[in-house]
Amino acid sequence: MNHTAAVHETVAALRTIREQWAELLLAIEMPSADVWPPRQLAHTLRATDDEPLVVEERAPLVLREHPAPANLDALDAGLAIEQQVFALADTLAAAVQHAGHGDPRRWDFQHPGAADARGAAGSRAHGLHFACVWVEGRVLDEDTEPEQQLDGPLAAPPFAPLPPHLLYEARRTACIAEGRLLRALGLDQRTTPVPDRPCPWCAGELILHTGPEQAPTVACTTGPLCTAPVPLDERGRRVWGWGDLLTLVAALAKAEHHVAA
Numbered sequence: 126m127n128h129t130a131a132v133h134e135t136v137a138a139l140r141t142i143r144e145q146w147a148e149l150l151l152a153i154e155m156p157s158a159d160v161w162p163p164r165q166l167a168h169t170l171r172a173t174d175d176e177p178l179v180v181e182e183r184a185p186l187v188l189r190e191h192p193a194p195a196n197l198d199a200l201d202a203g204l205a206i207e208q209q210v211f212a213l214a215d216t217l218a219a220a221v222q223h224a225g226h227g228d229p230r231r232w233d234f235q236h237p238g239a240a241d242a243r244g245a246a247g248s249r250a251h252g253l254h255f256a257c258v259w260v261e262g263r264v265l266d267e268d269t270e271p272e273q274q275l276d277g278p279l280a281a282p283p284f285a286p287l288p289p290h291l292l293y294e295a296r297r298t299a300c301i302a303e304g305r306l307l308r309a310l311g312l313d314q315r316t317t318p319v320p321d322r323p324c325p326w327c328a329g330e331l332i333l334h335t336g337p338e339q340a341p342t343v344a345c346t347t348g349p350l351c352t353a354p355v356p357l358d359e360r361g362r363r364v365w366g367w368g369d370l371l372t373l374v375a376a377l378a379k380a381e382h383h384v385a386a
Contacts, residue, residue, distance in 0.1 A: 128289065131296045135264045138299035139257045141306070141337070142206065146253055148310055149206075152199040153186075160333060161319045162374050163341040164310055185211075185252045202309035206302045210256045211249045213298045217263045220291055224283035230268060231283070232259055263287050264295050307337045319343065324363075325376040326353040340367035 126134075148164065186203045194200040214232050224231035233247035243250040248259070262268065266286045271279040287295070307313040312335060319331040329347030345351045345363040353363040365373045 126293075126296075128292065131292050132264055135292070135296040135299045136261055138296075138303040139261045139264075141303050142210070142299070143254050143257045145306055145310060145312070149199055149203050149306060152310060153194050153196050153203060156195050157198065160311075160317050161322055161377070163333060163335060163370065164312060185246070185249055199309050202305050206306055207249075207253050207256075209298055209302045210253055210260065213295060214248070214256050214260050217260060217287065217291060217295065221263060221285040221287055222283070223281055223285065224268075228283060230259075230262075260295060260299070264292060303337075311335065312337055322377050322381075324351060324353065325373075325380045326363075327351040341370065342366055343370065343373060 186200070186207050215234060218232040218234065222232060231248075235247045235249065236245050239245040248255065263284060264287060266284075268283045269286050270282050272282065274280050304313065314336045315334075317333045317335070319333050322331060323329060324331055324345045324347065327345065327347045327350065329345045329351055332344045332346060333341060334344065335341045343365040344358065345353060347363070349357055349361045349363075351363040353365075355363050355365050355369050358364045
């Protein structure tokens with residue numbers, strides 16, 4: 126793999142982690158989600174009075190107590206991802222960081238002898254979002270040029286360019302962490318039957334298709350005889366795309382209500 130591709134993949138993985146981190150934090154606080162509805166619809170279906178989760182304001186999982194997590198698998202995934210990204214930041218900082226103390230761009234290592242937990246955590250106390258942004262900066266070789274000082278002379282750059290072997294280590298770590306996050310949220314590439322919810326139009330089996338970089342879709346296995354008001358795919362199945370999923374959610378809820386009544 127060439128340098129440009131490695132940088133692109135690493136940055137993409139880190140951004141996926143940042144973008145989905147709030148969903149994982151919410152998942153820790155809720156019982157394991159059913160297959161249906163797709164997690165990508167969570168924001169649409171969540172109660173409107175819920176306040177958005179600001180991940181930058183949440184303490185890292187490794188600095189919090191978790192007496193009774195509702196979803197232990199999600200917690201385990203979150204802790205592992207934090208440890209992986211924090212350890213990666215430590216490795217990169219040890220190799221390329223020259224920023225002095227007090228420089229906000231500096232990654233501070235852990236200080237076990239500090240008086241409080243946040244002080245002992247160093248830059249880890251800022252959380253996973255900060256760590257991902259910091260690692261991304263190193264991968265992109267940001268702040269690697271000499272800087273002009275107020276009094277005139279040039280100062281040494283805060284960071285050295287990332288050597289190739291550390292770029293590939295960053296890529297490997299970021300992709301592993303991204304994969305674990307997507308699996309924990311059920312957003313990895315998978316095809317899953319929707320349990321106990323037959324098609325409201327023909328009673329056929331519904332299949333949910335998800336992937337890390339695609340909107341979920343649902344297909345009815347009955348084929349063209351299904352009368353659902355959605356298009357057929359290349360295999361002759363009725364398919365609900367992203368724009369049709371809320372209609373399917375409503376139809377399934379209505380069918381469940383009739384059964385319960």
